Amino acid sequence: MMDNKKQVLFIQGGGDDGYTADAKMVSAFEEALGNDYEVYYPCLESDDTAPDFGWPSQIGRKIDELKEFAILIAHSLGASLLLKYLSENTISKKISGIFLIATPFWSGSEEWKQGLKLSEDFSQHLPEDIPIFFYHCQDDEEVPFIHLAAYQEKLPAAAYRRIPKGGHQLGNNLDSIIRDIKER
Numbered sequence: 001m002m003d004n005k006k007q008v009l010f011i012q013g014g015g016d017d018g019y020t021a022d023a024k025m026v027s028a029f030e031e032a033l034g035n036d037y038e039v040y041y042p043c044l045e046s047d048d049t050a051p052d053f054g055w056p057s058q059i060g061r062k063i064d065e066l067k068e069f070a071i072l073i074a075h076s077l078g079a080s081l082l083l084k085y086l087s088e089n090t091i092s093k094k095i096s097g098i099f100l101i102a103t104p105f106w107s108g109s110e111e112w113k114q115g116l117k118l119s120e121d122f123s124q125h126l127p128e129d130i131p132i133f134f135y136h137c138q139d140d141e142e143v144p145f146i147h148l149a150a151y152q153e154k155l156p157a158a159a160y161r162r163i164p165k166g167g168h169q170l171g172n173n174l175d176s177i178i179r180d181i182k183e184r
Helices: 018-036 055-064 077-088 146-154 167-172 175-182
Strands: 006-011 037-040 070-075 095-101 132-137 159-163
Touching (some): 018 037, 018 175, 132 146, 132 167, 132 175
């Protein structure tokens, strides 16, 4: 790793093949960002006995391994659990930006959702002065587009990018995300 490269941590989405499915998106990020960036893509292991699958603690360890001013990108379940980690823990690293793709907003009383849900006041506990960007396709077949409105209500200062088509994986069209990252 060269010290002058900007670090990018990509947190995968969930599901049995979440890591493999998101690998295509990670490759597209690596290609689009070019040699000035180093994309770090760890495989998170799911602990099915933990209400949050054990992901937030793994995410915290990965953030601790980063240099200052890293960029955090997360997809789907990984995006919601990144927000959960950041709103429940203090991080010592300076982060350049948080880029969240197809982020579910967990609600409801089902037992399995309880460990995934954010606290009612989560927005007040996120690190200050880190820009947060949300990206969501209107035709997302996994996470309904309405979830974006729930975040907009809780985090009005974040940037929201509504994408007409691309499904859950944005069709690997990362142009708007790349533009936002390069402006950081």
